[in-house]
Amino acid sequence: MRAIRGLRQVLRRSTTRSSSLCPTRSNSLSLLATALVVAMPATAQAEQSTRFDIPAQDLAQALDLFARQSGVQILYPYRMATGRRSAPLHGKMSARQALARLLRGHDLAVASFTGHVVTLRASASPPARPHAPRRPVPTPSRVTHPVPLPPPAPAADILVTGRAAATPLSAPELSYALTEIDADTLARHGHLSTADLFRQIPGFWVEATGGEASNNIRSRGIPTDGYSSVALLEDGLPIQYDGGLGYLNTDQVFRVDATIDRVEAVRGGPSAIFAPNAPGGSIDFLTRNGLHDPGYTISAAIGDFGYERVEGFAGVRVAPHLGIALGGFYRADDGLRNPGFRADQGGQVRAGITYDDGSVRLSANVKRLDDRVILYLPVPLQFGDRGDVQAIPGFDPLFDTLAGPNNVHVAFKTPAGPQDFDLSQGTHSRITFYSLTGRAALGERSAVEVKARLRTGTTTRNGLFPIGRPSTGADYLANAWPQLAAAFPGAATAQIRYAESGKPLTPQSNGNGLVVGANLLAVQLPMDEFIGDARFTTRVDHWGDHDVALGVTYADTSLRYDRQMSTVLLDVTGQAQRLDVVALDGAGRQVGALTDNGFVRYGSLFDAVSLHASNLAVYLADEWKVTPRWRIDMGARWERTLIGGGVEGAVPVDLGDPATLADDAVLSCNGVVRRIDRSFAGLSGTVGINYHPAPATGMFLRFTRIARLPSATEFSALPDRTDEAIVPITMWEAGLTALHRHWTLSIVAFKTDFARLPFIDHRFDPETNTYIDRISIADTTTIGLELSGHADLFGPLQLDVQATLQDPRYRHFNFVELVDGAPATRDVTGNQLIRVPKLSVRATPSLDLLAKKLRISAELVHYSGRYADIANTQRLPAFSMLNAHVNARLTDHLSLALHGTNLTNALGLTEGNPRTGSFDSGVAGARYFLARPEFGRTVRMTLNLSY
Template sequence: MRLSFVLLSGVAVMAVSAGASPSHAQPADRADSKVDELIVTGRAGALDRRRVEASYAITTLDEAALRLQAPMSTAEVFKAIPGFWVEASGGEASNNVRTRGIPTDGYSSVTIQEDGLTIQHDGGLGWLNADQSFRLDETIGRVEAVRGGPASIFASNSPGGTVNFITRKAGDTAEGLVKGTVGDYGMYRADFWYGAPLGDGWGLTVGGFYRSDEGVRSPGFTQNKGGQIRVGLSREFETGRIDINVKHIDDNVGFLLPVPLTFNDKQEPAGVPGFNPNYGTLAGPDNRLLSFRNVNGPFAFDLGKGTDVSLTAITLKLDLEIGAGWKLQNTGRYRTSDILRNGLFPTGNIETATGRLNSLRAQALAAYPGAVDIQYRYATSGAAFDPATANGNGLVVSGNLLTVSVPLKEFTNDLRLVRTFDLAGQTHDVAFGVYVSDFNYDYDRFMATSNLEVRDQARRLDIVAVNAAGGIVGRVTENGILRYGSLFDNAAIDARVYAFYGSDEWQVTSRLRVDAGFRQEEIAFTGSVEGKQTVDLGIAGTLADNQVITGTGAFTPIDRSYSGLSWTLGANYQIQSGLGVFGRYTDTVRLPSPSEFQGSPGDALRTDIKKTPVKMIEAGLKWQTDAFDLYATAFETRFENIRFNDNVFNPATNSFTTRVAYGETQTRGLELEGVLRPMDSWDVSGAVSWQNPEYESFRFTEIVGGVATVRNFAGNQLIRVPKVGVRLVPAVNFLEGAVRLELPVEYYSKRYADVANSQSLAEYTVINLNARWNVSDRLAVSLAGVNLTNVIGLTEGNPRAGQFISGDAGARYYLARPILGTSWRAALTYRF
């Protein structure tokens, strides 16, 4: 046998071909030839289907590929998939993913699956991104990612695609691994996995991880701490197989948000004096533990909890031959979770400390007649803060200390009947399915707005009113808080989803196959949203409690239902075993989410929230040889009647103003992925995406100087989506394949932080390093370096300054979220 490394979409796997086997080759790193690689995602049927025969765009990452890439978050896995624009700058969870011009954030139009079933029916549920409910570890053995195409036939809320994480299964012999990882940012992590046969067809797997670190952007305390445990039990019998999988997550991860930035003399993003843009964060010990005033008494806030996840999921999967050629496939999952999200959201605009004093002076002097001026004091120490020279920048910014609790219970089940039959000498592989999801959740949100200096691990500032002798006679703030209760929401929602779908893979000739499918889906939900009122808590000596938003005790009911039909038609022509072409048209729909109604009683009464039609057309080439692999897909997507929300923070009132717009988008593009392997000692792989994402229509009305003004941004580039994304991975192999070095290079073209395209996010290139040394058949050492050149690459601006029209456009100082600075991780893996 001859082993050669194959890189797929920028990550490495090992392929087997004829020839001599080097002495250092490890069975654990092998994968079958990609020409014969089978896929299960994006289709339903009784027959096996090779990737090269698929009539849609699909990327696969096997165990060896994941091990070499060593992603630390779910979003980082997506970087290896062409067509996906990934914002992985938010930390290990709560990131954003967009694909093929999808104009929505989070995972609202891209589904994360585990063993073929969505981990959360609505991945974009307000403040409950699907990636908060998933952790990647050594229990995952494979990933399959479908872009567009039939994804929306076999999964809800997935017009952009489906990413399926497939767990490891026990084999014929006992095997396992332990892995230890350390990072130069105080990271320590331990992973393990073990699988073994138990006899009589039974198999057992167990695995998980635990880790602790402060994060690359350290707040001065541990912000990522916890782990996951997973136990699987399976049994194969004469007519089928059953799998039971139990997973529990108990984990805290920090949520990274925009940081203060400025421009250098080349008009490139640069750090503000006193703040490191690659490693800094406004979060720090000074604003970790606080007590907020509220109507019902003090509210304890702990920024150190970050995204606090306690989740248990039980999955039952059954494959059964039921007679007459029919097979039953059923996957059901019950999930219960309690997820709390605490974060510090820098908001509004960065101001000079003197300017902020000037804007508040008249109000303070009117409130405290004995005062002659106002001054800054540090909230914790009472020491003076010099507004002119502090931290070398003399700047301040508001920080929203926000807490959101979203407990969720959900049952989801997908039942399929599949069968093949011949008709007039042609084979049909048909499937009929029923999908149900029943979930309920609460949504509780509370916020206080703080006054912060601009520096790494910022401290809270009080603004005090003083008399002629310098004595304090009153406070604009209290304990560094500008406004208690600056945001409040309380809602409870129950939802039920039913979907019926069917598909037929019709082998017309030995080379031509036609695929068709449909999905009829309905969602109905009920619930209630509490009304809001603004009250004065009556605390003497401070203005911070004068306008606390709280509940009224009166609830507005929600009772909605929506339905929609999706269908797809595709064809694949297999010119030869390793060469084929395909084409596909998909007409699908994204149904409204319950979270669109949870923000306020007014939202609960809205009648203009409707389903979003999506139309997609694509055509592709698949070509695999011993020397290279090439996958090319051209596509066009159109989204209609999309509702956009813009919540802009007003620093004058320390409150949000909501704007709503409707629009349509169109994106045309080309995706390329493949690998060139001229010889065993080196290869180059790549994933390239080019697209022209634009708004076909985007109109809204805003009040400017008391006059209603219509804004029209038709023809503008979609917010935060680059036109060009490139990932190239040159790689070399040493010592007969025992050592492998990769140098992934990523390039992203200019994007915009707002729909108006008034604030640009500069293009950037980032260089990483992956290295692995197979010391023996059992022991391996790996090294991963991220952002080796320490580039400041901006992934988003400051959404709270305005996503329709950015309030930071043209400002000398602004807020944006860059990728993380240079970091290193080293791992030692032992297999047994």
């Protein structure tokens, strides 16, 4: 009977370098490195003669090729094979003889050899390896010791992101760019947030300055914020189907902890075929389980900003095919910018069970997140005499925030009575996820896989959002005086006082005499969501080898969006205090006030929205191996979304207090609901070609055409808008991958075009204390180059580099503005996309010392200049930062890590203040402005114990 080509399964553990770099994998025999299964009789297979043609190469790759040519399943500890050079093997011989020749001179021996399965183990006396190449050794975040393999051992769970089949490919064989980050690297770098982790991915521009959640990420010049164009997945299934929901980014409901095994990030390529809302890429977090990754880990961390964190994982194989796992974290801190109250506090817990007998795999887990984190927003800054960005006296932009105790538990006045606003809630997510996956083999060529996730819970978002720009108290009073004089005829003068103490504001009060407006915003977002994905895969041998996948994804999302906001006046200082603006008569007696308890306007925003979205997607993909050196990967996705719901209208209400103007126009519901009933559908497709001339070299070319569908929350404020439509996205990319014993290199060139994309200028007007919107339909185009590489330089010195060079531009973009009171059209075609740098570089030199028990590394980061607005009037200067990490292996089970970030206290601005206007920020020529900088210097230490 003819041998059937089976599935090669590899549990890959890689370093932070791109998947186009050399992978590293498990150091335990229990983590199976390769399994090739063929349908051949067990008897005599080991002794029959077979022609072998295996060139000299990495021993792990040679063993893979041996298994493919001999038709046996081979199990071995990957780390003991990778990095070793095999001898060439050519000729006709038995599988036993061939394997003996491959293992000659290496520290691997045959533990058992049956007709179907070969198991290798470490030999008793490993020989010297004088020619073994140096490889980076990760500092152990956990140590996994071999455990006895049950007979037969279950195949390791393989999830390869962005592909039709589960059969892994080597990096040079891929037709797209993939970056992998393993658990050791997650621990080694000690990321402060999920978004901070993504800084290691070439082509991604990450703004991680919002704190642990609510950050922004952009990929390859894609001009949308949040996670609206980059999908976050967990075990191959979206964490949130639409990552760009208003006020509900995916990273608000996701945390990285010890239950995460590794991360695979697809940049562009086929991500939009297999994942929703993913033209820029998809990032898959693969979890640990007790069956394939048993062991115990516990770690404790402290930091210089009151940071305290404990996390752990316990995985146990309770039967040959059954494992259970439990893990999670708890963390509390005073804030990277101290608000005067607990900034972050909470954690999550996950429990899971896994069954895998080699043909049937079932996994279920429950995860509960109850965590609140502060949202850091723009801070006051000033331009120096030479145009350089400087701190304002009395406010440290690296460590201060306007949020503070003075705005915790203040009352909003509403027509229904006072309502408490609690700033300390920040972004508080109380979410439960129920996940279930199953896979069943249908013969030896086909399989069906089903994944489902149910999410239920509520996210609260309370924040202090600065508006406008800082001004002197005198300037503010001058602007407010006409309104005060008209409302209170007996007024002779006006004064700014502190709301609680009644003391007047002076330059000595806060060190600068400046004031700034802010919105106290409270949003409630209860949400229930079901996501299901079913996929059929099969292998077809016709005109080459085809791995084909046909799948369907369904999502049902129900969301409430309840938002209230009031506007206050603050002094410019850390932990700012509310200010009152009062009108005085000639004798100095108060005759009225612009404000009330520091509130300039109660109810300056009101929304009550109910949304429902139903998504159905069907996708088809084919990985076609035309010849041993040529591959063609094709995929298509058709998706339809139905968006429904209702938006309740708002009406201004005068609460009737004659002593203040703050309650004259409080927005409240009017009982009139405007319905939302929209439907959109589109077809996306991609084709990639890979040429693999040698085992260590690969090249690819890919074309992708994507139909981006509108998001449900794009109708929450404007239910009748007609500008929303399918946005066509065209992407080209070409890449080269080269692997060497002492260096690796990945280069990817890309071009991204967006057409007919709506841009909204959502600007808060301090004069009327309301938001003003304007919309423009425009195109964008970006060309760029991504580079990722590793080099063993000399001795213990190594270097890792990730860099992105791009030119992101607006096309066919114009908008209308008022010039001297008359409307005028302004053309900004050719301007640089906002906030995205043309050049970003991350260079990480490292030293492995003391027999690789000590690793010292530095991160040198540089970003070129950017702009805060589409008109390119507010420039965000280029900046560089220095981070450092020390990782020490104290014993086989104990490790210590030290992390220092922004050691030089660089003042790097990542964004301006969107509330002043994204079309034109209006700060040109102004001395004072608002922007969000990187955090100041932090130092953290983590002690990790693993078994």
